[in-house]
Every structure is written in structure tokens, then in C-alpha cells.
Amino acid sequence: MESESKRKKESPNTAELAVTASFPDEVLEIVLSLLTSHRDRSSVSLVCKDWYRAERWSRTQVFIGNCYSVSPEILTRRFPNIRSVTLKGKPRFSDFNLVPPNWGADIHAWLVAFAAKYPFLEELRLKRMAVSDESLEFLASNFPNFKLLSLLSCDGFSTDGLAAIATHCKNLTELDIQENGIEDSSGSWLSCFPESFTSLEVLNFANLTSEVNTDALERLVSRCKSLKVLKVNKSISLEQLQRLLVRAPQLEELGTGSFLQDLTARPYADLESAFNNCKNIHTLSGLWEAVPLYLPALYNSCANLTFLNLSYTALQSGEFAKLVVHCPRLRRLWVLDTVEDKGLEAVGSNCPLLEELRVFPADPFDEEIIHGVTEEGFVAVSFGCRRLHYVLYFCRQMTNAAVATIVQNCPNFTHFRLCIMTPGLPDYLTNEPMDEAFGAVVKTCSKLQRLSVSGLLTDLTFEYIGKYAKNLETLSVAFAGRSDRGMQCVLEGCPKLRKLEIRDCPFGNEALLSGLEKYESMRSLWMSACNVTMNACRRLAKQMPRLNVEVMKEDGSDDSQADKVYIYRTVAGPRRDAPPSVLTL
Amino acid sequence: MEKSGLNLKATELRLGLPGSESPERGSDKNGNAAVILSLKSFVGSGAKRVFCDATDADAKWVFSVSEAAAGRLFSPRGGGSSNNNNNNHGKVHVGSDSGLGGPVLEDGNGACVAAQSPKPVMMVQDKKSHEIAPSKAQVVGWPPIRSYRKNTMSSQSSKNDDDSEAKLGLGCLYVKVSMDGAPYLRKVDLKTYSSYIDLSSALEKMFSCFTIVSGQCSSHNVPSRDGLSESRLMDLLHGSEYVLTYEDKDGDWMLVGDVPWEMFTDSCRRLRIMKSSDAIGLAPRAMEKCKNRN
Numbered sequence: 001m002e003s004e005s006k007r008k009k010e011s012p013n014t015a016e017l018a019v020t021a022s023f024p025d026e027v028l029e030i031v032l033s034l035l036t037s038h039r040d041r042s043s044v045s046l047v048c049k050d051w052y053r054a055e056r057w058s059r060t061q062v063f064i065g066n067c068y069s070v071s072p073e074i075l076t077r078r079f080p081n082i083r084s085v086t087l088k089g090k091p092r093f094s095d096f097n098l099v100p101p102n103w104g105a106d107i108h109a110w111l112v113a114f115a116a117k118y119p120f121l122e123e124l125r126l127k128r129m130a131v132s133d134e135s136l137e138f139l140a141s142n143f144p145n146f147k148l149l150s151l152l153s154c155d156g157f158s159t160d161g162l163a164a165i166a167t168h169c170k171n172l173t174e175l176d177i178q179e180n181g182i183e184d185s186s187g188s189w190l191s192c193f194p195e196s197f198t199s200l201e202v203l204n205f206a207n208l209t210s211e212v213n214t215d216a217l218e219r220l221v222s223r224c225k226s227l228k229v230l231k232v233n234k235s236i237s238l239e240q241l242q243r244l245l246v247r248a249p250q251l252e253e254l255g256t257g258s259f260l261q262d263l264t265a266r267p268y269a270d271l272e273s274a275f276n277n278c279k280n281i282h283t284l285s286g287l288w289e290a291v292p293l294y295l296p297a298l299y300n301s302c303a304n305l306t307f308l309n310l311s312y313t314a315l316q317s318g319e320f321a322k323l324v325v326h327c328p329r330l331r332r333l334w335v336l337d338t339v340e341d342k343g344l345e346a347v348g349s350n351c352p353l354l355e356e357l358r359v360f361p362a363d364p365f366d367e368e369i370i371h372g373v374t375e376e377g378f379v380a381v382s383f384g385c386r387r388l389h390y391v392l393y394f395c396r397q398m399t400n401a402a403v404a405t406i407v408q409n410c411p412n413f414t415h416f417r418l419c420i421m422t423p424g425l426p427d428y429l430t431n432e433p434m435d436e437a438f439g440a441v442v443k444t445c446s447k448l449q450r451l452s453v454s455g456l457l458t459d460l461t462f463e464y465i466g467k468y469a470k471n472l473e474t475l476s477v478a479f480a481g482r483s484d485r486g487m488q489c490v491l492e493g494c495p496k497l498r499k500l501e502i503r504d505c506p507f508g509n510e511a512l513l514s515g516l517e518k519y520e521s522m523r524s525l526w527m528s529a530c531n532v533t534m535n536a537c538r539r540l541a542k543q544m545p546r547l548n549v550e551v552m553k554e555d556g557s558d559d560s561q562a563d564k565v566y567i568y569r570t571v572a573g574p575r576r577d578a579p580p581s582v583l584t585l
Numbered sequence: 586m587e588k589s590g591l592n593l594k595a596t597e598l599r600l601g602l603p604g605s606e607s608p609e610r611g612s613d614k615n616g617n618a619a620v621i622l623s624l625k626s627f628v629g630s631g632a633k634r635v636f637c638d639a640t641d642a643d644a645k646w647v648f649s650v651s652e653a654a655a656g657r658l659f660s661p662r663g664g665g666s667s668n669n670n671n672n673n674h675g676k677v678h679v680g681s682d683s684g685l686g687g688p689v690l691e692d693g694n695g696a697c698v699a700a701q702s703p704k705p706v707m708m709v710q711d712k713k714s715h716e717i718a719p720s721k722a723q724v725v726g727w728p729p730i731r732s733y734r735k736n737t738m739s740s741q742s743s744k745n746d747d748d749s750e751a752k753l754g755l756g757c758l759y760v761k762v763s764m765d766g767a768p769y770l771r772k773v774d775l776k777t778y779s780s781y782i783d784l785s786s787a788l789e790k791m792f793s794c795f796t797i798v799s800g801q802c803s804s805h806n807v808p809s810r811d812g813l814s815e816s817r818l819m820d821l822l823h824g825s826e827y828v829l830t831y832e833d834k835d836g837d838w839m840l841v842g843d844v845p846w847e848m849f850t851d852s853c854r855r856l857r858i859m860k861s862s863d864a865i866g867l868a869p870r871a872m873e874k875c876k877n878r879n
Contacts (some may be wrong), residue, residue: 014650095729095731095732096724096726096727096730097725097732098725098726155732179731179733179734181732207733207737289776291779292777311734312738314774316787318790319777320788360730360734361728363738363772364728419728419729423724476729478729513742534769
């Protein structure tokens with residue numbers, strides 16, 4: 001066979017010959033096309049040239065965790081058949097205003113490359129990218145098969161861009177707009193979906209504020225029979241919601257609009273029956289301005305809920321407890337700290353299957369109002385929910401003992417993100433640092449992948465992390481540590497570390513320069529408001545050509561200090577689109 | 586109004602930006618500083634019971650619920666402790682031990698606290714020292730909350746420095762609730778309640794050491810919503826140790842319950858749980874005002 005003889009010429013090794021001869025490229029490609037995990041695919045591509053080739057031809061989805069680690073040209077050259085792209089842009093701390101505007105991560109150059117090389121692109125998922133209306137218009141016009149657009153924490157576009165998508169993407173199945181810096185000028189974009197358009201399966205515009213045309217929305221929902229996910233925004237009232245539910249009983253995920261409205265008895269009964277009719281809802285969110293009076297309409301729906309997102313709903317502990325009694329199958333729960341410890345106790349008592357808990361602060365900056373959750377709530381949940389493995393917890397006080405109890409109850413944490421909101425706060429009972437708390441976490445939770453630390457911490461915390469957190473991939477540190485030794489322990493001790501983000505810590509040049517090769521095995525390092533100098537960064541840049549070392553200078557700061565440093569590995573070389581405030585060394 | 590050393594402002598917990606002067610507070614008769622001990626929260630019937638036990642059993646108690654001579658202090662749940670780790674040294678302790686808990690006596694204007702479990706003393710600023718840890722709002726990007734969430738939550742309860750103004754947001758009506766003797770304020774969203782009964786029982790839960798409804802310590806029952814009619818509630822309110830009052834649009838203090846609920850939510854700017862003895866003059870004014878309106 002031709003392909004066999006071709007391979008004989010290329011691989012002189014007879015043993016290899018025997019193997020590859022019985023395994024044609026086509027079969028290999030089919031086999032590999034079944035591989036979906038990106039990491040598996042990366043491993044596969046390293047086996048040998050044949051496998052590399054087969055893998056690149058068979059890959060249809062690509063995930064790029066740092067858009068500057070590779071260029072559009074390199075990507076399109078290696079993978080000719082991509083249908084789905086996920087791109088992440090700015091460093092995570094840009095969510096908290098630590099990154100200067102116009103930093104970069106513009107999607108446009110990518111779209112231009114995709115238009116040329118991937119005209120059949122179907123899916124685009126963007127996180128922390130700069131997206132303009134022009135880019136959205138370009139996207140809408142150049143990809144006839146385009147199906148899925150997901151924008152999370154992006155900025156730079158307006159509802160005009162969405163209008164372009166709605167108008168031109170005839171095969172759209174998913175439009176998911178979340179938590180973006182979007183200029184929301186009007187809700188008329190929703191009316192741009194043509195009457196002939198029926199393919200929508202996912203529509204999430206919960207975070208927009210402008211009113212949409214509710215008739216248009218109703219018609220859209222009616223004709224899209226495959227609609228599974230509908231998350232509307234605040235402007236949709238309860239009565240309007242009821243009409244939507246009636247038209248889409250097949251919904252699986254629902255984001256309600258405003259739950260505040262004066263309903264008389266009849267509309268309330270209609271609402272309740274509409275909810276009861278949607279027997280497939282497993283995810284519920286929205287509930288903007290929820291008045292406890294109407295929550296009982298949800299009770300029957302709650303029986304099948306696996307994910308409840310109340311993170312924009314200020315419920316008090318009593319009303320929340322009444323609701324959560326009806327949610328025995330809950331696996332993921334996001335709440336505001338207005339539910340207080342009592343609310344969390346109710347969670348512990350009623351949700352034995354809970355795997356993920358996120359508690360957000362309702363008033364993070366208001367110091368007059370002292371409520372929220374304490375260590376008690378967290379402990380209560382840990383006693384009742386032994387399967388808990390993901391937690392994000394904002395609180396105002398914590399103790400080492402409480403955390404030790406929590407991880408003893410729940411040793412399977414993969415994500416432990418604890419934010420004690422006052423920087424540098426010790427254990428409020430013993431006045432000691434919180435070292436032992438995080439020590440307990442890393443010692444007990446061997447599967448830990450992601451850790452965010454807070455409170456008063458010495459280098460001991462980092463010694464623990466370096467010694468025990470062998471599966472740790474992401475570490476976030478703020479206002480912690482005593483000396484370079486802390487950071488060094490982490491860099492030396494955590495073999496799987498990929499992302500390290502540090503702010504306001506006393507780590508300096510020695511710590512920075514102890515990383516070197518380590519940084520090539522990581523996605524990125526962020527250090528801001530630490531003790532790192534420009535010279536050290538220059539030295540690092542010089543010694544490690546495959547890293548991009550970028551320094552963001554702040555106005556009026558000392559020239560020799562590197563205020564914000566962002567270091568990442570790349571095969572694309574230094575980027576050329578950095579704004580003046582970002583220096584590439 | 587009789588002011589038996591009661592000074593709300595002095596006991597109000599306020600934290601400001603670093604370097605800011607704390608607002609002038611008139612000192613009470615004895616010039617004592619406010620003392621707070623961090624305590625376990627009293628919310629919940631269990632805690633209520635503990636308080637009663639302490640009241641009955643502990644001879645150190647100066648007064649009990651029904652015999653309050655002056656403002657009583659209880660602590661927040663140890664939260665907001667931005668001023669405790671570095672700044673304890675600047676604070677005045679009155680009659681306390683090392684600050685790790687234990688019952689505290691205060692003479693003079695009679696602030697007294699029960700310590701249920703040992704916790705570090707958390708001081709409210711006294712009249713002299715203004716040491717305040719950096720306000721959280723000062724640190725860029727901390728706490729780490731996405732801008733989107735920050736903007737959304739703040740528009741739901743927009744910030745307002747003026748004490749007496751209610752915080753209006755999209756469909757929310759936050760008003761501050763203070764209680765005589767309590768060192769900190771709570772905030773409630775009036776829109777989440779549909780009647781006086783709802784509001785009253787919610788407030789009672791929030792400030793549950795000090796029952797609004799009954800002067801006696803009633804640890805075994807929480808009055809059910811269903812069981813109370815509006816008139817009975819008003820009776821209880823009027824007969825109790827404390828009354829619920831509010832400051833209206835015009836700045837006048839009125840008794841809660843005199844006007845229809847909707848009119849109340851429209852005009853209420855601030856709530857105050859006041860000692861009945863201090864509220865004697867209120868009722869007639871409220872009625873008159875109502876008449877004038879009609």
C-alpha cells in the first residue's frame with residue numbers, strides 16, 4: 001500500500017515499521033478524534049511524528065489559556081481543522097482593576113486569522129479578552145456555520161455588537177453573555193433575531209440591564225423548541241417570566257428576572273403552576289430583588305435542583321433556610337453572605353450532596369454593617385456536606401481551629417479559596433497567624449488544585465504549601481508572607497504549579513529569580529506591589545528568552561521598582577501590541 | 586426626652602478612612618468610653634437562652650433585660666475587625682481583664698456585657714483615639730470581587746454617607762436600624778417585608794437579645810407571624826420595654842404602626858428601637874401628623 005511504503009521510507013527503524021504498518025494514519029486519526037481532553041492530546045502529540053501529525057489533523061477544539069503564549073499564525077499552521085476555540089486573555093487580576101486599560105488581549109487579529117483558515121469555525125469562548133463591536137460584526141459576517149458565542153468578563157463591546165450576532169448568525173445555538181464590561185445602550189438587539197430563526201438552545205443575557213422587547217422574546221422562546229437554557233435579565237417581570245415558562249416547559253436551566261412585583265392571587269397561582277410545569281429545571285439563578293413572599297412558587301421546582309445561584313439575591317437567613325429545605329439534591333450553591341451562619345447551617349442540614357459552595361459578600365466595603373458569615377457557617381456546612389470539594393468563601397473572621405475541622409470533615413477539597421476580607425487579619429480567637437489553617441488544608445487535602453490564601457500569614461504557610469501541596473496548580477496570595485523564603489518554598493515545592501498570582505507581599509528579587517526554569521513549566525506569574533526591581537526583571541528576561549517579562553509601571557512610582565510584573569511562557573515571542581504603560585523586557 | 590446617660594452616638598460603631606477624624610461625640614455623664622467585648626451572636630433561640638441564664642445566674646450582672654437602667658452593650662459577631670489586630674493598644678479598656686473575654690463590669694452609666702466565650706476585645710473608637718485600620722475601600726482590587734458584581738451590588742444598595750437617608754436602589758429600600766444600647770447598626774430592606782408583622786419579627790430576630798414584643802426574657806417561644814394580628818402587635822409594642830420608631834421624610838420621629846404599611850415604607854428613612862420611656866412623647870405627634878396629611 002502506498003501509505004505503508006511512504007512510511008517505510010520515513011522511519012528506518014524496523015521495529016517501528018512493524019507497528020506503524022498495521023496502523024494507518026486514518027485509523028489513528030479516528031482513534032485520536034475520540035480524545036477530548038486537551039492534556040491527553042498534548043501528550044499524544046509528543047509520542048512521535050506520526051502521532052503528532054495525526055493529532056493535529058484530528059483536533060477540532062483548542063484551548064488557549066493565555067492568548068499571548070501562541071500566535072494566530074502558529075495556531076492555524078499547526079491545527080488545520082479547528083471548529084471550536086477557547087481563548088483567555090488578561091491576567092486574572094484585571095477583574096479587580098489591577099491591569100491598566102488597553103492592556104491588550106484583543107480578539108480581532110485572531111478573528112482575521114480564523115476567517116482565513118477556519119471559515120467553518122463554530123464555537124468561540126472568550127474570557128477576559130478585549131472585544132469590540134467591529135470584531136463582533138466581523139465574526140457575524142465571516143463564519144456561516146457559527147453556532148456558539150460565550151463572552152465572560154470581556155470588555156469593549158456594546159449591545160450593537162450583539163445585534164450583529166443576532167442578525168447574521170443563522171445557525172446560532174448558544175449566546176452566553178456574562179459579567180462583561182458591556183456598554184448596554186438598548187435591548188433592541190434581542191429583536192434582531194429573524195422570525196425564521198429557530199436554532200437557539202442557550203440564551204443568557206442575565207447581566208445586561210436594558211429592557212428587551214418582551215413580545216420579541218416570547219416569540220423567540222416559542223419558536224426555539226430546543227431551548228434548554230434561558231437566563232433573562234432584571235427587566236423581565238414575574239408576569240413576563242410566567243409567560244415565558246409556559247412557552248418553554250422543556251427548560252433545564254433558568255435565570256429569572258426580577259422577582260419583585262405585586263402579584264395578586266391569580267397571577268401568583270399561574271406562576272407557581274408554570275414553574276411546576278417545567279419539570280426539567282436543574283439550574284436556577286437570577287432572582288433579582290427577590291421578595292420572600294413569592295419564593296414558595298419555586299418550592300416544587302427546587303426538588304430537582306442541582307445548581308442554585310442566589311449570588312445576586314439578598315436573602316436573609318430565615319427566608320433562605322425555608323427555601324433550602326426544598327433543595328435536597330443541591331450540588332452547587334452560590335449565595336450572598338446575607339444568609340449568615342444560620343442560613344449556612346440550614347444548608348448543612350438539608351443538602352448532603354453539596355459539592356460546591358460560593359459565598360459572596362453583599363457589602364464588602366461597608367464597615368458599619370457587621371453581618372455576613374463567620375467561621376461557624378463554614379464549619380456547619382462541612383459537617384453536613386461531606387462531599388464538598390469546591391469552596392469560595394468571603395468572611396470577616398476565621399480561626400485556625402475552624403479550618404482544621406472543616407478539612408477534617410471534607411478532605412477532598414480540590415478548590416479552596418478563602419478570603420478573609422480584612423488584609424492581614426489573624427485568628428480572631430488566638431490572635432495567631434492563620435498559618436496552621438492553610439497548613440491543615442494542604443496536609444489533609446491531597447487533591448488540592450487551587451488555593452487562595454488570606455489573613456495574617458508568615459512564611460510558614462508557604463513552607464507548608466511547598467511541602468504538601470503536590471497537586472497544586474493555581475495559587476493566589478495577597479498581603480502575606482514575611483520574606484523571599486515564602487515564595488521560594490512554593491516555587492521549589494509545587495511540581496504542578498501553573499499559575500501563581502501574588503500581590504502586596506514582601507517577596508523580592510531573590511524569590512523572583514529562584515524561579516527561572518520553573519516559569520517555563522507554568523502558564524504565568526503575576527507579582528504586584530512586591531519588592532521586585534526592574535533590574536531583576538531585566539536579568540530574568542535576559543536569561544529566559546522563552547518567557548515574556550512584562551512590567552506595568554504606575555505613574556509617579558520609583559523608576560527602579562517593578563510595580564506590576566507579568567511573566568508568561570510563550571512560543572510567539574514578545575508581543576507587539578502592548579500599550580505604552582507596559583514594558584516588555 | 587430623659588437622657589439617663591444614654592448616648593446613642595457614642596455607642597455607634599463607625600469606621601472611617603485612615604487619618605480621618607472621628608466625628609465629635611458628646612461624652613456621657615461619666616466620660617466613659619464605650620467598651621465592647623466580642624461575643625457569640627445572640628441571634629437564635631439558643632443564644633437567647635444563654636443570655637437569660639447569664640442574667641439569672643451571674644451575680645456580676647448589673648441589670649437584666651427588664652431593668653435596663655441605661656444603654657446596654659452587646660457585641661457584633663466579631664466581624665469588621667479591621668481595627669483590632671494592630672490597634673488594640675490605642676483603646677481604652679474599662680474594667681476588663683487582658684481583653685480575652687470574661688465578664689466586664691462598667692460602673693457609672695452602666696454598660697455591662699456578658700462574655701460567653703473568650704474572644705479578643707474589639708474596641709470601638711473612644712472619644713480620644715481615632716486609630717482606624719485602613720478602610721477596605723481604599724485598597725485597590727480588594728476584596729477580590731469582579732467589577733461587574735461590585736457595580737451591580739452597589740447599585741442595588743447605593744452608598745450614602747448620610748446616616749439618616751435610606752439607601753434606595755433598584756426596587757430596594759434599605760434603611761438603617763439602630764437600637765438603643767446596641768453598638769452597631771443593622772440594615773434592612775423594607776421592600777422585603779409586606780407588613781408590620783413581618784418587619785417586627787425580622788427585627789426581633791436581628792436584635793434578639795432584647796425582645797421587642799415582650800419585656801420578659803422569653804427564650805422558649807418565637808412569636809409566630811400567623812398568631813399576631815396587627816392590633817395585638819401594636820398592643821405588645823406599646824406595652825413593652827422597647828418601641829419601634831422611625832424617622833420620616835420630614836425628619837420627625839414617629840411610632841411605627843400608626844399609618845398604613847405602604848405609607849410607612851414610602852416615608853420611612855430610618856428605624857430606631859427606642860426605650861419606651863424615651864418614646865412617650867411620640868404617639869400624639871404621629872396622630873396629629875396623620876391628621877394633617879389627611
